[in-house]
Amino acid sequence: MATYRLASGWNQCLPRRQPHPPLGENLNVDVVIIGAGFTGIACANRWQALDPDAKIVLIDASQIGEGNPGRNSGFLLEIALAEDADPSKISIMAEANRLTRASMETISDAVKLFGDPRDLHRSGTYRAAASDVGLSSLAKYEAFLKAAGLTYRRLSARELKQELGTDFYQAGLYSPDCYLAQPAAVVRALARTLPETVRVYENTQALTVEPFSGGWRVQTPKGRLMCQKVVLANNAFATQLGVARSRMAAVYTYAGLTRRLSETELSGLGSISQWGLLPTHRFGSTLRRTHDGRLLIRSLHDYEKEREASSIERALKLRLQRRFPHLNQIEFESIWGGAVGFTLNGGLVWGELEPSLYASCGCNGGGTVKGMLLGQLLAEHALGCEVPDVLSLFGEASWMPPEPFRLVGFHATSLWQGWQGRHER
Secondary structure (H helix, E strand, O other): OOOOOOOOHHHHOOOOOOOOOOOOOOEEOOEEEEOOOHHHHHHHHHHHHHOOOOOEEEEOOOOOOOOHHHOOOOEEEOOOOHHHOOHHHHHHHHHHHHHHHHHHHHHHHHHHHHOOHHHEEOOOEEEEEOOHHHHHHHHHHHHHHHHHOOOOEEEEHHHHHHHHOOOOOOEEEEEOOEEEEOHHHHHHHHHOOOOOOEEEEOOOOOOEEEEEOOEEEEEEOOEEEEEOEEEEOOHHHHHHHOOOOOOOEEEEEEEEEEOOOOHHHHOOOOOOOOEEEEEOOOOOOEEEEOOOOOEEEEEEEEEOOOOOHHHHHHHHHHHHHHHOHHHOOOOEEEEEEEEEEEOOOOOEEEEEEEOOEEEEEOOOOOOOHHHHHHHHHHHHHHOOOOOOOHHHHHOEOOOOOOOOHHHHHHHHHHHHHHHHOHHHO
C-alpha cells in the first residue's frame, strides 16, 4: 500500500495546492526516480545539476506533502539519533554530522526562498524520561553527547514542568542541534527547487519495476516509463516492488494534532512557546507544541498494516491526557499514520542494488535531513563521482528472518519492550 487511509494533518493545515497531473502516457527517459520526498527531490536536483542533458522523471504515488515526508513529527535533526548514540564511534558520527549539517542548510535555504520561515525553526529538542528505564537511556545519551563534545543542558522535573507545562517526566536533556518543521510545508518548498527540466508526476504509483533489454520498465496505472536507470526513494514501500524484502519492513506509527489552543489553555503549557520532545524509549511518545499553538503526539507501532482510526484516536488521546490532564477535553483535529522503513540493525538499504537500479531506503524514522543527504550522494554515486563511504558512516541493513518468523519476532519484541517502556507511553 503506497497510500493511506487518513489524510496528513500537517498537509490539511496548509492552503490547497494544484498537484502535477498523473502520468498518462508512455515515455522513454534516462532516469526515473520513485518517491518525491526529501530523498527523491534531493536526488533529482543533484542528478540534473551534474548531468543537465539527462531526461529525468520524478513520480510519487500520492501528492507532494501528503506522503511519508509530510507525515513525520517534524524533527529535522543535525546529529545522530539517540538509538545511534555510541561513544565508541565518535569520529564516524562527527563526519556523518558534518555532512547532515550541510544538507540541513540546503533545506533551510529552500524554505527561505519558497516557504514560510515560521515553518522551520532551530528550536532544539528535548529528551525526557518518565521511569527508571527512561532514565537509564537518558544517561547513555548524555554520555554520548559529552563524548562528542556536543552542547546540551540537563533539566529536572521542576524545570521541565516550568518550560513545557507537564509533570509527567522525571528528568530531561535539551540539545540545540535540531530544527522543528511543518514537514508538509517544508517538502512543498523543496519541491519548488526542482528545475523545470525534471518532469514531475503526482498520484502516480509505481506498480512494477522490471528489467528489460538495455534498461528498466516502470509500470504505472495509466502509463509506462522506459529508462536507463531507476532510483527507489520510496523507503518502506520499496519492498512492494520486490526490493530489499529480506532486509526491510514497514512499521506504522501514528500522530494526533489538536486544534489551535486558546490563550487560556496555552498559559498552562509552560514558558516555551515552540518545542519538541523525543522519548528516551522507542515505545515512548513524541510530543510537540507548534508555533501556531497546537499540540502533537506521536506513538504506537504496527507491523506492515495500518490500524483503524478509532483505535488510534483512543490510544493517542490517553497518552496526551497523561501528560496534560488539565486538557482532558481537547480533541484531535487530525489523526494519521505513516510507515517507517525499519531495518533490524538500523542500517540502510543504499546504493546500486542491481545494475542501474539504485535505492536509498531504510530510514528507521530519520529520513528527513539524512534522507536529503543520501539522495544527493546517491545521484553522485550513480554518475560515477567519488562519494563518502555511506554504509560505513550510517550502517548497512542486515538480513531479517522470513515470515512468519519475522512477524512473530516483531510481536514478541513489541510485547517485551512495550512492557519495559510502559511508563514512558
